Amino acid sequence: MSHLTEPCARGSARAAGAVVSQTPKRAQRRVLAGTVLGSSLAFIDSSAVNLTLPVIQQRLGGDLASAQWIMNAYSLMLSALVLSGGAAADRYGRKRVFIVGVAVFTAASLACALAPSLPVLIAARAVQGIGAALMTPASLALLGATFEEKGRGQAVGIWAGAGGLMSALGPVLGGWLTDTVSWRAVFVINLPIAAVAVWLVAAGARESRGTRSGPVDxxxxxxxxxxxxxxxxxxxxxxxxxxxxxxxxxxxxxxxxxxxxxxxxxxxAENPMTPLKLFRSVSFSGLNGLTLLLYAAFGGALFLLPFQLIRAHHYPPAAAGAALLPLSVGLAVLSPLAGRLASRFGARALLTAGPTLVGVGFALLAWRAGDGGYWSGVFPGLAVLALGMGVAVAPLTDAVLGAVPGEFEGAASGINNATARVAGLLAVALVGFVLGAADPPAVAAGYRVAMIVAAVGSVAAGLVGWLTVRPLAKG
Structure with a gap:
């Protein structure tokens, strides 16, 4: 999920409400900058680490399962705890939980950089996931509590845009650091960014809590x-x-x-992290099914792409990182346009067309799997992928928020975020069935199979969108 901004970020921020009124403009700018930097830690780290996995595996040894766990240890804790992290921010204070989350993430990043073996690295990655599960929802809640309704949408837009930019820079930065310094530098770079993020939020944010009482689930x-x-x-x-x-x-x-x-x-539960009654809505259930299929295809396939480029086609890590730029840039450019198209043609049409285009992109990547040339073998598929995901992401947010009553927007957006993360987690766990080993011949064969499977899953997501999405309406 390293090249996507948060699905349903706007709903998470809106649910926090403007509980801190009349925040000075200077303090608002500090909070916005601090939350952007803090959240960018997760965006940069995820995309950069995904790119350096083949190199880490070579340096520290281990089999394919070890490489999978470098990603999944982080994704597991983030996926499972992100809803509780948001509830903890509401219960114990958004500012406090954000700072604690950044501190945990930073300490774990240092442990990753110093890890002498794969087990230590994997354990540190799990702790990173805990930190990300605290700081990511707390950053959105801080924006919701700091900005009044008029400025909140713009603030979240800047937050999401910066996340997309950081995701785009992550592979290039990770590849360059790996080539020129070491894969360990990918984790060290988190330390100064985290220090500035904590200083800005500590100086600018007032403490705030949610209105709901009771224990965290x-x-x-x-x-x-x-x-x-x-x-x-x-x-x-x-x-x-x-x-x-x-x-x-x-x-x-x-x-x-x-x-x-x-x-x-x-x-x-008194305060359930997942209100099950939301799934009585056919649209809400269908949208989460669409999310599961689409993000599983996306996450599993992109886990394999760096292995294909570096192991099978012998790209340097920096070149492999740069190869992914069209995907991130395309998403950043197309997502705002898709939001306007959805208001004209409806979410159902875009949530059918978008995943179908993603399936076409994966099919192109499978067809050209044996071609190591970037412009002929990689770029065409990535370009169509970017088009499809760019068409789908913004309408997905609006459709999820439109499928539930207003008081459940925060829970709905959190559930959809968690669904996307779990999809990527399970997809990476299943990669071994199509890869089998990490040597170049197995990578090449497994990559083609994975792209075909991802294409089928994406088209199935489009079919789910067509069958279940209804016109946007509350209730």
Missing amino acids: WAGAAAVTAGLALITWGLTDAPRKGFADPLVIAALVLGLAGLAAFVLIERR
Whole structure:
């Protein structure tokens, strides 16, 4: 998910409300700059680390599963805890939780940079995910609490645009640092950025809390974290051990039991992190199904793209990072235009056309998988991918917010964000079924299969959009 800005970011900020009124303009600018820098840590880190995975694997050793866990340890904690992180910000203070999240993320980044082995690196990446789960929703809540309604949309637009820019720079920066310094420098660069972000927010933000009282749903967070962790472990090890292996079977069964326990907890919780009654809406359920399919295809395929470019086609890391720029730039340019198109043609049309175009892009990448030339083998598919995702992302936000009553916009946007993250998590866990090993021949063959699977999943997402999305209306 490294090349996408947050889905439904606007809803998360709007749900916080302008509880701090008359914030001085200078303080508002500081909060905006601080939250942009803090959130950019996650955007830069995710996209840069994804690009350097083949190099990290070569330097520290390990098999494909190790490379998967470098990404999934981070994604797991972020996916499972981001809703609780938002609730913690409302309960304990948005400013406090943001600063704590940045501090945790920064300490973990230093541990990543100094990691002597893959297990230490993977553990540090998990702690990074915890920090990101605190600071990302808190940054949006800070914007909602600092800016009044008139300026909030512009502030969130700047936040999202900066996130897209940082995602675009991440692969190039990560590749350049890996080529000229070391892969460890990708993590070290987080330290000065974090220091400035904390200073700006500490100086500019007033403390604020949400209006809802009651405890944070930590029991639900623990259950979903355990369930997703076990399922991810089982899916990651299944290609090597087989589904008949007792440990794989046990992990998958216990993981499903953990998710079932999560559903039961949410039904009874005083302040559930996932209000299950929202899924009574056919549109809301369908939109989350669309998100799951589309972001799984996107995340799994793009996990493999750096391996294809670096291992199979022998691109230098910096060149491989630059190769992804059209995707990020296209998304940044097209998303605002798609929002205006949705108001004219309706979200249903764009949420059908967008994922279908994404499927065409993946099909082009599969067709040209054996061509190492950038302009003939990579760029055409990425260009169509950018067009499709650019068409889909903005209408998806509006459709999700339009599918629920106004008082549930914050929960709906958070659920859709978490769905996108879980989709990427599970997709990367499943990569082993089409790759098998990380040597160049396996990468080339597995990459083509993965692109075909991603194309099918994306077209299926478009079909779900056509069948379930209704005209935007509250209720």
